[in-house]
Amino acid sequence: MLDIKFIRENLDLVEKSTREKGYKVDIKEIIKLDDDRKSVLAVVEELRKKRNEIAAQMKGGKPSEELIKAGKAIKDELAGEEAKLSEAEEKVNALIKTVPNIIFDDVPLGGEECSVEVKKWGENKEKGVDHLDYAVSRDWVDFERGAKVAGAKFYYLKGGLALIENALLQFGLSKVLEHGFTFMTVPDMVSSRVLEGCGFNPRTSDQSDEYYIEGEDLAMIATAEMPLTGYHMDEIIDEDKLPLLYAGYSACFRKEAGAYGKYTRGLFRVHQFNKLEMYVFCLPEQSKEIHEKILAIEEDIWQTLGIPYHVINIAAGDLGAPAAKKYDVEYWSPVNQKYQEITSCSNCTDFQARSVNARVRRKDGTVEFVHTLNGTAISLARTMVALIENYATEGGKLKVPEALRPYLNNQEEI
Numbered sequence: 001m002l003d004i005k006f007i008r009e010n011l012d013l014v015e016k017s018t019r020e021k022g023y024k025v026d027i028k029e030i031i032k033l034d035d036d037r038k039s040v041l042a043v044v045e046e047l048r049k050k051r052n053e054i055a056a057q058m059k060g061g062k063p064s065e066e067l068i069k070a071g072k073a074i075k076d077e078l079a080g081e082e083a084k085l086s087e088a089e090e091k092v093n094a095l096i097k098t099v100p101n102i103i104f105d106d107v108p109l110g111g112e113e114c115s116v117e118v119k120k121w122g123e124n125k126e127k128g129v130d131h132l133d134y135a136v137s138r139d140w141v142d143f144e145r146g147a148k149v150a151g152a153k154f155y156y157l158k159g160g161l162a163l164i165e166n167a168l169l170q171f172g173l174s175k176v177l178e179h180g181f182t183f184m185t186v187p188d189m190v191s192s193r194v195l196e197g198c199g200f201n202p203r204t205s206d207q208s209d210e211y212y213i214e215g216e217d218l219a220m221i222a223t224a225e226m227p228l229t230g231y232h233m234d235e236i237i238d239e240d241k242l243p244l245l246y247a248g249y250s251a252c253f254r255k256e257a258g259a260y261g262k263y264t265r266g267l268f269r270v271h272q273f274n275k276l277e278m279y280v281f282c283l284p285e286q287s288k289e290i291h292e293k294i295l296a297i298e299e300d301i302w303q304t305l306g307i308p309y310h311v312i313n314i315a316a317g318d319l320g321a322p323a324a325k326k327y328d329v330e331y332w333s334p335v336n337q338k339y340q341e342i343t344s345c346s347n348c349t350d351f352q353a354r355s356v357n358a359r360v361r362r363k364d365g366t367v368e369f370v371h372t373l374n375g376t377a378i379s380l381a382r383t384m385v386a387l388i389e390n391y392a393t394e395g396g397k398l399k400v401p402e403a404l405r406p407y408l409n410n411q412e413e414i
Helices: 005-009 011-020 029-057 066-094 131-137 143-151 159-178 192-198 223-230 284-305 351-356 380-391 402-407
Strands: 115-123 182-185 236-238 244-253 271-282 308-315 325-333 338-347 359-360 368-369 373-380
Touching: 005 011, 005 029, 005 066, 011 029, 029 359, 115 284, 131 271, 131 380, 143 359, 159 182, 159 244, 159 271, 159 373, 159 380, 159 402, 192 223, 223 244, 223 271, 223 373, 236 338, 271 284, 271 380, 284 325, 284 373, 284 380, 284 402, 308 338, 325 380, 338 359, 338 380, 351 373, 373 380
Parallel strands: 182 244, 236 359
Antiparallel strands: 115 308, 244 271, 271 373, 308 325, 325 338, 338 373, 359 368
8 A cells, every 4th residue: 555645745646646547536535534633643642641641640649539530531531532543544544545556657548458569579370279179179178077066167177288287387487496586385365454465456346356265354365476465564674685586386266357358268267277476575776677577587488488479568547556567478369369468567666565564674774665576477277378379280289398398208299
């Protein structure tokens, strides 16, 4: 979330970013409520001062009836004002959580259609094989039995495709380890505080994507970004330990509530999939450079796999609450003859860190909030879609990209 002081000092910028991101939040109402909170706080502080003065007078002897009555009156009044203060703070904090992060100056304005291509790589094929028909024909995926045991858009992977998924994980892991990331497995559930701290606030109530555990303060994670955001919650990290680079592997669970009208065939958009996620805690002055580094790692992965792609700078209206800037890497689908999202990376500045209270202690002793960034190394379901579309042969075999062969007994085809 944003700091109320920052909101006050940058009112025009915050209002612009909120509007451009498509969030309907009355920023001036937040300022007014915070003014009310400050007024109540001033009353509370004055009453506490009087209470302490009376308490000091009562020491060293028997207090007078008048002093006792005054003390009781102050106590009762203070209790009422503290209740008002608590209510005022809750209102302000609740509204602040609905304000999205500000956008960087180089973020395109407008909706999804206004995102800007910044680079492209590879030669786009004109023909490809539909991944679902191909995988079903080889008995590599079973959506029917997945639906039988868990519902629509759940699935089993079998045989060659399950082995390819494992090979992709091992390949992606080798890439992130080369760049100094620490591999982690993470909890598949997080508390409401961590979930809120990630900043995944839907624009409308019907876009909530998480599965909640009834009767528990827990939700299934939609990405390893969630538990990784909470890893250093309520901690102060020494400056010389930053940046901290983590690669979290997890299952991801999504209702896909906001997916209406988007491409959903087969494995491309499902309720459960596995993913290797990069996450970084760093100094504020490091975050822009690290954002470009994460993008470079993602590009290296797709170039090594030989999958054509382009990179787009996401427009403000499609950016989401926590990110100040986001890149999407979209692979070329020869089946659909268009680019489709496969990975992304975001600079969330101190937006998430402020919510989970993750800070850095500078060498001079001062303490401030860190910056956080995230980026997908390998989203396994969609990557398998891209591989089949680009590497299935006319003879029915799947050509194995050279980078994956060490993890598939050096097979050239499967």
